[in-house]
Amino acid sequence: PAGSDLIAILISLEPQEILYRLISLDYFIAINKVSEFACHISGCRAVFSTLDEYEHHYNSLHRHVCCSCRRSLPSARLLDIHIQEWHDSLFTILAQKQDMYLCLVEGCGQKFRTSQQRKDHLIRVHKYPPDFRFDKSRKEKGSEQKADATMEAAGDVCRSEGACRVMCSIEPEQVEEEEESMETVYSVFSHRVPKTVCFGHGSVRGFRGHRGKRK
Amino acid sequence: MWRLKKVCHKAGRHAGSQEELRLRRREKERALRQARRDSQLVSKRLLLNEDEEQDSMEITPGEQDVVRLLQQLQHSGTEKEALLGALSKALRSPSAQLTFIKLENSMHLLVSLLSGSDARRRLLAVRCLHELSHSPHASVASAFLPATPYLLTYLSGQSTKFTELCLYTLGNVCPDGEAVKERLLAQGIIPALASCMQNQRHSLAVVEAAGFALFQLLQTKDAAQKVIPMVLASDLPSLLLSVLTPDPEFGLAPAVECAWCLHSLTSSTEDHRVLLAQGALRKCSSLLVSLGGAVGDGNTEQGIELLVCPLLRCVGNLLPSCPVEALSAQLGDVHLVAPLCQFVFAFLQPLPALAREAAWVLNNLTAHCTESCAALLTFNLVPRLVELLPFSQGINTMVLRVLANVAHKKKEFCTRLAELGLLSAITATLKMANQDMVTLSLELLFMMIVNSPQVCKEIF
Numbered sequence: 001p002a003g004s005d006l007i008a009i010l011i012s013l014e015p016q017e018i019l020y021r022l023i024s025l026d027y028f029i030a031i032n033k034v035s036e037f038a039c040h041i042s043g044c045r046a047v048f049s050t051l052d053e054y055e056h057h058y059n060s061l062h063r064h065v066c067c068s069c070r071r072s073l074p075s076a077r078l079l080d081i082h083i084q085e086w087h088d089s090l091f092t093i094l095a096q097k098q099d100m101y102l103c104l105v106e107g108c109g110q111k112f113r114t115s116q117q118r119k120d121h122l123i124r125v126h127k128y129p130p131d132f133r134f135d136k137s138r139k140e141k142g143s144e145q146k147a148d149a150t151m152e153a154a155g156d157v158c159r160s161e162g163a164c165r166v167m168c169s170i171e172p173e174q175v176e177e178e179e180e181s182m183e184t185v186y187s188v189f190s191h192r193v194p195k196t197v198c199f200g201h202g203s204v205r206g207f208r209g210h211r212g213k214r215k
Numbered sequence: 216m217w218r219l220k221k222v223c224h225k226a227g228r229h230a231g232s233q234e235e236l237r238l239r240r241r242e243k244e245r246a247l248r249q250a251r252r253d254s255q256l257v258s259k260r261l262l263l264n265e266d267e268e269q270d271s272m273e274i275t276p277g278e279q280d281v282v283r284l285l286q287q288l289q290h291s292g293t294e295k296e297a298l299l300g301a302l303s304k305a306l307r308s309p310s311a312q313l314t315f316i317k318l319e320n321s322m323h324l325l326v327s328l329l330s331g332s333d334a335r336r337r338l339l340a341v342r343c344l345h346e347l348s349h350s351p352h353a354s355v356a357s358a359f360l361p362a363t364p365y366l367l368t369y370l371s372g373q374s375t376k377f378t379e380l381c382l383y384t385l386g387n388v389c390p391d392g393e394a395v396k397e398r399l400l401a402q403g404i405i406p407a408l409a410s411c412m413q414n415q416r417h418s419l420a421v422v423e424a425a426g427f428a429l430f431q432l433l434q435t436k437d438a439a440q441k442v443i444p445m446v447l448a449s450d451l452p453s454l455l456l457s458v459l460t461p462d463p464e465f466g467l468a469p470a471v472e473c474a475w476c477l478h479s480l481t482s483s484t485e486d487h488r489v490l491l492a493q494g495a496l497r498k499c500s501s502l503l504v505s506l507g508g509a510v511g512d513g514n515t516e517q518g519i520e521l522l523v524c525p526l527l528r529c530v531g532n533l534l535p536s537c538p539v540e541a542l543s544a545q546l547g548d549v550h551l552v553a554p555l556c557q558f559v560f561a562f563l564q565p566l567p568a569l570a571r572e573a574a575w576v577l578n579n580l581t582a583h584c585t586e587s588c589a590a591l592l593t594f595n596l597v598p599r600l601v602e603l604l605p606f607s608q609g610i611n612t613m614v615l616r617v618l619a620n621v622a623h624k625k626k627e628f629c630t631r632l633a634e635l636g637l638l639s640a641i642t643a644t645l646k647m648a649n650q651d652m653v654t655l656s657l658e659l660l661f662m663m664i665v666n667s668p669q670v671c672k673e674i675f
Contacts, residue, residue: 052376059374060334072332075371107406127401128364133330
C-alpha cells in the first residue's frame, strides 16, 4: 500500500499490533539473510525459521494474554471471561447476589451462580469433558502446577510500578508438561530481545486496549 | 481446480506410481465435479504442508511405525516435535489410522498436546489429528470426541494456519456418524463457525476452510431439522453472502464453498424469508450477471462452473419464494435474462446438465415475472432459444416451457413470438418422439391461437 495508507493502517491499530506487524515486516525482509529469528516479546525465548511459525506462535500465545496474571487464553472471549472472573472485584461482589458465571460456549448465554454450576452445565448440556483445560476456577490456582499446562504464568516477567505497565510476556518453554522438563535451547538471539516494552499509561491487555482495573 | 497443490482429495493417496496417482487424482476430480453438480456430496479434504509436493510420495510407513512412534512419544522429552512430524506422516495410511486409535492413550496424548501450552506442539498435534480425520473408517471419527471442544475453542483464535487445520479436520469428521455431529452441535459449532468467519474474514484461506466445514455439517442426516434453523438464525447467511464475490488474486475457492453452503440452505427448506431478507437473491443474481459476462466473453477460470452451479440453484429456488410484488425490489436493476441465456448457450456442449439448470432458472424467472418475458423479446434472445429446440437431455422441454411462459403472460407476446417464426419451430417439435415435447407444443400452440388472431391467419 501507499505510504499514507500504511500510516493510516498503523495508526488505527493497538500498540501491540503495531509492534507485531512491524516485526513481521522486519523479519519478512530479514528472513532471506537470517535463518532463524526470535520472538520479540520480553522474556519469550522462542525461535523460528519461518514467518508462518512465528505467526502461529505469536497468535497462539501472545495475543490474548491477561496482564494481571500472564495467563494466555485461546481467544478474546475466553480472555474477557477470565479477567472478569479472576481479576474483577466488582464481579466478585455481584456474584454473591446474582448469576454471573457465563457459559463458555458462544451462543449459549446462560449464567450461573457458581463456577461449579457452570462446569456442570458444560458437562451435561454441552458434553464437555470434566477436565477441560480452559475452565479452571480460581480456587484451583495453587494445585495446578503439573496438570494445567495451558494457562501457566510466566516465571520472571518484568513488572513496573507507577504510570507504566509492562507488556505481558510468557515463557511457555519453561513450563513443566506432563512429567518431563523442557530443555531451553533457544537462547541464541536473546541478547536482541528488549528487556521491557512499555506502552505508556494504563493497563494494556493483549490487543484489547484499556480495560479493567489496575491492582 | 483451485489450490490443487495444497488440497488433495482422498483417492490420490494410495496409488503405487506417480502416473497412476495423477490419473486417479484427475478421475477423482472429474467424479467430484460431476457428483457435486448432481447431488449432495460429502468429501474429505487433506491440507498438505507447504513444503510437501503432492507427487513426491515416499513409501508410507506401516502400522508398526505408528506403534513405535506412540511409545517414543509417551517417553521422550525433547524430540517430541520430530516424533510428531513423523507420526503425522505415518498416519496417512488408513491401516495405520485404525491401529493408532486402538492403542491405549493414543488420542489422549494428542489431545493433551493439542490443549497444551506449547504452540508448536499444538500445531503438530492438530496436523496428526487432521491426517486421522481423513480416514475412510467411521470408527475413527468417534475417537475424535475428546478433541472436539478444543478444536472448536481454537476457531476463535487468530492463528490462520492452525485455524485452517482445525476447520478442515472438523469438516472431515462431521459427516462420519451421528455421535460426532450431535457432540459438535451441542458444543456450539455453529456460533463458533460464525465468529470464526467474522474474525478472520481477511484470511480467505480460513474463510474457504470454514465454508467447507459448514458445507459438511449441512450434509449430515436431518440437517434440515437440526442444523439449518440454527444456521439461519445465526450471522452465517450474511457472512456467506459477503464472501460470494470472488477475489481475483486468491481465486474462486472461498466463493465456491460459500455458494454451495447457500445452495444447501435454499434447497433443504422452503422457507426462504431469512435469506431473502438478507438480499440473497440480489447478491446471487448480480454475481451471475458478472459471471455470465465472463462466460460470454470466453474468459473463464478453470472451475467456474463450480461457482455457477450453486448460484443457479440458489436463484432458481429463491425465485418462487419471492412474492411477485417484491421481485423488482429484490432484484433491483439486475437483468438476469441475458446471463442465463449465456449460460445455456455456453455450457450446451461441454456441460449439458448445467445448461439445463440455467434453462430451469430461466423458466422459474419467466413464470414469475413479466418483465423478464419482455426482456427476452427485447434482447432478441428468442431466435437463439428456438435453435435449441432440437437438443435433448431435457433442454428442449425446458426451453419450450420458457417460451410457453412468455406466451402465457401477454397477448402481444404471442404475436411477437409468431413474428419470430415460432410456428414453424412448433411444427417440428410436434413431430418429436418425446411425449413431453409434443404436449408442451400443443399447449403453446393453443395459447398462441387463442391469444393472437394473426396466428390463426397464418395457420389457416
